[in-house]
Amino acid sequence: MLGNSWEFGVVTYAVWKVGGILVPLNPAFNSPQVIAALSHLEAAHLIIGTETNLPYKPPRENISLLKQIVPDLESGKVESISVPSLKNIILVDNSEGRIQTERLKSTTPFGELINGFSSSRERAIVPDEPLHRDEIINIQFTSGTTSTPKAACLTHHSILNNGYFIGLRMGLTPEDVICCPPPLFHCFGSILGYMATATHGSAILFPSESFNAEATLRSIQEEAATGLYGVATMFVAELELLARGEIEMKGFEHLRTGIAAGSSVPSHLMEKLHDKLNLTGLTICYGMTETSPVSCMTTPDDPIEKRVDSVGRLLPHVEAKIVSVHDRKEILPLGEKGELVVSGYNVMKHYYNDPLRTAEVREVEIHTNPHTRVTDRKVWMYTGDEATMDEQGYVRITGRIKDLIIRGGENIHPLEVENCLFGMREVSEVSVVGVPDDRYGEVVAAFVVVHRGVRVGRDDAGRGEEGVDRLESDHEKGKGKGEVLTRDMVREWVRKELSNHLVPRYVFWIDEYPKTASGKIQKFKLRELGVRLLEEAGKGGNVVK
Missing domain, CATH: 3.40.50.12780 (ANL, N-terminal domain)
Structure with a gap:
């Protein structure tokens, strides 16, 4: 049995006719996503922590999420209209006293579950039927980097x-x-x-x-x-x-x-x-x-x-x-x-x-x-x-076939441009996606995270320091003013290292990427962000010249 943290996640235990199957869920899931997963699996048991720990953020309490699934957590009985199959909620108290659980009578403390196993140690625990190596032991949800998660x-x-x-x-x-x-x-x-x-x-x-x-x-x-x-x-x-x-x-x-x-x-x-x-x-x-x-x-x-x-x-x-x-x-x-x-x-x-x-x-x-x-x-x-x-x-x-950028009939592989831009000393992280364009179908958009202390000029969404664009882009001439990066510097670097058709049409500064809880960049969300930023800047559907 697994507890709940960013490593351990939310765990459902769907009881089938042969033993049971562990289903670890991404703890970054919101309540509609958890409800959808539990319903899809017809899960009978849910193991979840009182809090979920996520990177760079305070712990997130999970009682509100549970109340979306079982509105009355104090009745002593698990009743859920949204997940009718759910019979038990096992609660791991990992909040260090920040969350009171005494009144949550519909839940079972994880400690009681463990003690129950300990008291029956002399009784052999065997499956209802013999296990086979080809039986399913784990239903693993995919990361959802290019689409909605699927249960493998x-x-x-x-x-x-x-x-x-x-x-x-x-x-x-x-x-x-x-x-x-x-x-x-x-x-x-x-x-x-x-x-x-x-x-x-x-x-x-x-x-x-x-x-x-x-x-x-x-x-x-x-x-x-x-x-x-x-x-x-x-x-x-x-x-x-x-x-x-x-x-x-x-x-x-x-x-x-x-x-x-x-x-x-x-x-x-x-x-x-x-x-x-x-x-x-x-x-x-x-x-x-x-x-x-x-x-x-x-x-x-x-x-x-x-x-x-x-x-x-x-x-x-x-x-x-x-x-x-x-x-x-x-x-x-x-x-x-x-x-x-x-x-x-x-x-x-x-x-x-x-x-x-x-x-x-x-x-x-x-x-x-x-x-x-x-x-x-x-x-x-x-x-x-x-x-x-x-x-x-x-x-x-x-590259991902879905991530492939097709610009005017030419295939552009984001990884090639990302590898190139990663060579710039000002760049900490970079992710490249395709965004819609009237003339070429798609064009290259680069989302860049700079190292701490690097000043940036205006990007294609109008964010950044206008004064930086007036500074000399040459690194030697820029000495004494701190390291700087402009969208033109980004484009010129790719033009010099690769070729013209790989040069990003759009450059955006970003502090952090939309990621799965396992750290993968969700490129489909970056595409959506790019489209929204261009629309807000009045550049939606812009024709490349």
Whole structure:
């Protein structure tokens, strides 16, 4: 049973005829999203904390959310019109006395649940029916970076073996201590983190209830961690603290390995992690919730260029092909860009109670050997990611197909522009999306987070300092005035490093990105924001000249 924090999330326990299934929910879900998930799953039990911890924010109380589900929490009985299947609410009191729970008679304290198990320790706890390796053990909601979350059904076989092979490729041993800031309600924490370390006898370190860059770095120093996990935005926040001198650059000598996953990792960031945090054996994992989650992974011994420019090779017992985005039946030659499709033990059974969306991404291929009459059944998962594969089997992800920007018939890959802009010393983070345009269909928009202390000129939404635009953009001439960044500097950098058609038509300054609670940037929300900012600035549907 899992408690509720940013790592642990909200947990539902849907009782089916065979045992039960754990369903971790993103704690950033609001009440309509939680209600929708519980109703969709016909969940009987809900485990939730009195508070939810989220990064960079005070704890959020959950009693108001619960009252949206069960209006009368004091009656002693769980009655919910919105979720009729709900029978029990198990409450984890993690508020340190900030929230009073005595009157919430409709809930069961988590402590009573644990004590109940303790008192029945002599009685064997067995499932109603024998468990099978292919039974569903976890319904994992997808992150929702490109659409609404979907409930992927994963099996004992898929998540146990995926964790084992991840740890094997990292070279984990019982002497390793892995620092794992990613959340346990996400596959990153639960499988790459817990399952990989558990199957290799390694220790796992959770530095804080919600992501905290300072707590992460200090826990590495204090516990002599040998590995560090994270997504790009987490690593950026940690490097920022070191760059500002808020954390001493010491105590990282034991670090050797780790995992960067969850989203594309720019090559410039990889190089900084090698240099600043001694993560010379940092590995890259690629996958998706629907593949339990990892399909491809680098190794600490891969050539450095493969570790910064690819997501490695397929894990054991996983197959892949690259197919045309226009014709799924056309398998492309090595080196050509297309959609990555994977098959193996790690592919989900289906989306829960959603055959239409399952059929969109999952295809069953059946072959019968004419001589032996043996039938081979293979399930393929269409990832939605554009990729190439070389003759050595290394896979390179070039972007989400949905994120692809089509400008006047030319395909633009956001990652290429992001990698370029990440090379600017003023830029802390950058995310690139396509926004609508009357002439070209779509144009490039760059959302830029600058380092602390950098002054910015006016962006295309009119935000920033007008006076900065009058300063000389040349860095040498700008000395004594502090570092500055203007939209013209951003455009000129891309023009010089790449080419004209990749230059951002729009540049926006932003303090933080819309993200999932696991740290992934939600690009579809950035697109919506870009459209809104342009409309407010009177530039909606602007024709590029």
